[in-house]
Amino acid sequence: MPDETQHEAVRRARVEERLQNPALREVIAQAIAAGEVPPVLVSEQDAELLDKGDDLESVLSLDPLEAIVRRFGRPPLLIENDEVVLQPLPEFDAGTDVLIKGVEPFVKSVGRVEFVNHDMEWGGTGWVIDEPTATSRVVATNRHVAKLVAARVADGSGVFLRSPAGILYKARLDFKEEVHSNPGDATPILVTKIIYLADDASPDVALLRIEGEPDLPSALPLADEEAESDQRVALIGYPAYDSRNDKNDQARYFQGIFDVKRFAPGFVMQALGGGQALSHDCTSLGGNSGSPLISLENKRVVGLHFSGQYGVQNNAVGVGTLRRLLAGERPVGRARGPVEKAPTEAADGAHAATFFAGREGYDPRFLGKKLAAPWPVLDAATEATLAQPSDEVPDQPFELRYTHFGVKYRADRKQPLMTAVNIDGEHSVRIKRTRDKWFADKRIPADIQLSQADYSDPQIDRGHMVRREDPNWDVAATSINDATQLAKDANADTFHYVNAALQHSQLNQGRQLWLGLENYILDSARTKGFKTCVFTGPVFRTDDPEIVDGLPVPREFWKLVVMPASGGKKLHATAYLLSQGDMIRELLEKRSRVEAVEGFVLGPYRTFQIAIADLADATGYDLSAYIPADPLGQARIGDEAVSTREPVFVPLDSFEQIVT
Template sequence: MKTARERLAESEVLRAAVQRRIDGGLLERMGLPDIRVPAPGEGADADVADRLESIDPGGSALEAIVQLVGRPPLLVQNDRVVFGDDEIDSLDDFPPGTDARIRATEKFIPSVGRVEFTNFTMAWGGTGWVIAADGADRIVVTNRHVASLVARRTADGHGVFMRGPSQIRFGASLDFNEEFGAIASQATPFDVVDIPYLADTTAPDVALLRITGQNLPSPLPLADTDAAFDDVVALVGYPAYDDRNDKDAMARYFRQLYNVKRYAPGRITQALGPRVTLQHDCTSLGGASGSPLIRLSDGRVVGLHFSGLYGKFNSAVGASTLRQLLAGARPVADIAAVAGATEAAGDGQHGPDQLADRAGYDPAFLGGGDLSAPWPGLPADVEGDLARPSDESASQPFELRYTHFGVKFSRSRKQPRMTAVNIDGRHPVAIKRGSDRWFHDGRIPRDIQLGKNDYAHPDIDRGHMVRRQDPNWDDTLPAGGPGVSEIAQRANDDTFHYTNAAVQHGDLNSGARQWLGLEDYILNSAKTHGFTACVFTGPVLRDDDPEIAAGVVAPREFFKLVVMESAVEGTLHATAYVLSQGEMIRDLLEERGRTEAVEGFELGAYRTFQVAIADLAAVTGYDFSRYVPFDPLAALATSEAADAGEPVFVPLDAISQIVL
């Protein structure tokens, strides 16, 4: 990188710019004595250069002055750079033909947009640009510090939108217009529907956003080679007023016109290296964060600008890093966070041979035919994440079969997605709780199962999805049979597999009293028949579930669907429940346009809610249509509420409040 003294000696434009700054009182404001910049041919005054470099220990202060003269932030209108006589003159510090090269790269301007926010205190936060196509969608890249204004990173590196104090969810969109002179009707916003990657603060300042819609812009081409020192480049973005810069300089350069698309040519002042960042001197202010740095010689992107927000260095993430992230590579810290630790002593493992005789869940347990109780259907993306046991049955796909129950297991979350158990209240067998040794299931890979160390944190518990007592029955014995049964003991022991455990925060136990007594209450109700039931249980998995320990994500809600034969023989009876702080209720209100109801919504302590099965289906995306017609709670909805799509739910402060 050239020193300030060398740059002064080489550039008449720069010398004149520095002298104008001194004449305007720059050194006086800095507390430095008045000095003169040498005239052309006199050579650079070492004292001048050294004093200017000393302003910033990184040697970037003189480059800030360069940004103020000879580095014009050119306006963009109708996807073209505005060139007047003054703008042409301002390019004198660049090689001849730079204006033609700028024109050659104008085709990329429509692919650069402003990152705008919804339900947030700021209308917009930075710049983003299309980096790749993904089917009909587009992937946009911006800075982490832009996206993290409205989103937060999850354990697997994805991002999810946060909520404000009033519980309204934030959102984002990309508007690829927002040019000088544009009117509101010319806006071209595309909603951000997903955040595939949001960097940790220890990783390069990058976020990847997914947008969808019609007539999406084309991706900008990434450079195959890194930028070299003194390459002519350009920054395309939306500089905003930034009081961390000299106000007079901003007024002179931007003429009080901010927040619109600009094209700022400059040079690479430091090439990317093993221990140095990619730096440039294009004019930028805070809103340019996330702008593409385009090399004019070949029209390819060599970097992602990120330092404008901080006002210290014009730095950029290199194209090589962007290519790696786009290909799915992640920083080592991300990989280490989800790597399993050395397993503590005490856990066991059952191999396929030891579990070979397990029949699993029986959908015909209540009688078959009109009384059949099949597994609820799962969306394709959820099903694609399920583990496939080595002994998978064609008639029971994805099911890890145990005694009187089955599990469908999420590979990515390392926890059950759903469990299904057959309960026979006529032939229960009491099994005394033993040492509670937990086992891994050898029919699926060990590395997708949690273990003892993963539950070492004092705030989390292993939560049985199939209750320990539920499958403990033996219909080969007389009703109320003896206290010992090999079948019932095996069922009891089978519940102590990690595949049947979900991570539960300790706070959840405070509201679990009604939850734990649901099945017993329903089994003994006069409105049901036969004392047999099929129960489906699982976590409500969300992208923004909190990471409690490294790679261990705790669901915030759990659902339960209890299916029995009705007191009217030959028909089903089905009820659904959620153990929650209220997130599901809030989401249902929000998704159905009940903004006023969400405003001020408070998440309280964990409690049990009875919910309409149709509403449970809407939140989870699962197919519960088999059971919706048999839900007594649905009859509570008035016609007006039904027409408005209001959720139907009953907070259960006492088990007797269940609607049967």
């Protein structure tokens, strides 16, 4: 016999011992004779030997037999009226049915994790792991279940995400959903807080809080020690049809009944420790994610089921990890590469009009006398929404003037309509980020400005429209690290609330390239020493979702980058959009492109390069000064689009795709 590892030897011994059970041998033999075992498990040579009457043990190799044992000896028992519906268990020792009945009270504490406002009705299983008060419970489930509707935040807890329409997702626990149960029997309990949501490099665990009346389900007791190999265990959960498993096996085991509570007995295959994961062979499908793994002998939870591989094994998080997480211990954070960490934020401040004396704002002549880069022209209706600074000057109407940039502020939305910044790459200065402190600008009324309290929702970001680094330059600087007072003033000026827009968590899905685009622009300016002007703003719509105290939050943002073209005698301009595609779809609708609209599907947030003419059409801003300077609009694709009236855009996955 070839050398075997200790684990393989244990498995072989267990298989050989179980094959002494006549009832099990008969079940396997009948299954093979009926052709129910896939060819991968029984070779042609094995089949010939079976036909000749050879002994079963000599025919089947170890690994297929392990799969067969699980395929024919692990029935997932139905639960009805909180009781396990027993059936013969030929592979289990006598008295297993008594042990199952002994843990039957656990059934009431296991629920289905259901979702609200999500296109998935439910996502897995959860169970009560702790009773902090008479009216609250802590529920354990898997990270990958909770992450369907939630995201992890810095302190290790989680927050609910929002649907593409901006509606807040929620979760709840339904502790019924049994076979033959009536819809009226269900009394789902809402999840009020995500206490812990593991990161992707930590054990697959999430802890949720539910609250209700004093008769909430009881907590399941946790084992004091880790599970041992060959220990009799069981899962309680909600197996759903799973295409990763053989359909014939599922048909035989489940008889077409899925998505309801089941009790699945089995054995621990491998104990936790020595670099080995906790594994078991209880029958499970996708909906079992988050099920408790219960020791039948000890009547204690020994693990949290989180994954399985057909014909191989299922895995669970050990009870020791669950105990530590419940006690408040958290995995050590993993380094994710060098980042500029924002220090703790200080309390808000305010600056009087006199503070801004000498600020010249955005300079439209910055690129040269013959290369004017004016603000986009606004119609009268849009101008009527703008705040008028107390120090407004005639040739810069509506502009809040700062160091090297300006803001035109929309009073009714309490956010900037657009910003404009001059960037001088040759004279760029690096300013180290210190403790953030944000300010109100007293040149406009305080009641039309946001404050720190408006950004208390962890799903809402305070998005700089003019980036902190963009205006940080001074022609008097002797090097990129020469932090002059002018550059310091420019840096500080970006921390005024009028320069920030509300941004919700959805944008994080596609922000990486968008933020990288700003770095790309600035780094190119630094490297090549050229000047550029950047206009940025939200796309305001009447149907924007109201998230912050009734204040609508923009779903899209645009950017227009203007610089001297090669040779320096004319402008070069490109436009970009951070979007799911709303603006593009609306342009199609506006131009009556019926077939294109019917086939257009909103995707995840991403960065697009868009023709400036189309940006102008969508926003209503007059960008005629830049349309002739747009290479995307002048490209052949643009010529073709003229006749079809299609919007011209390029989804960007890398900077090399930018049409220049």
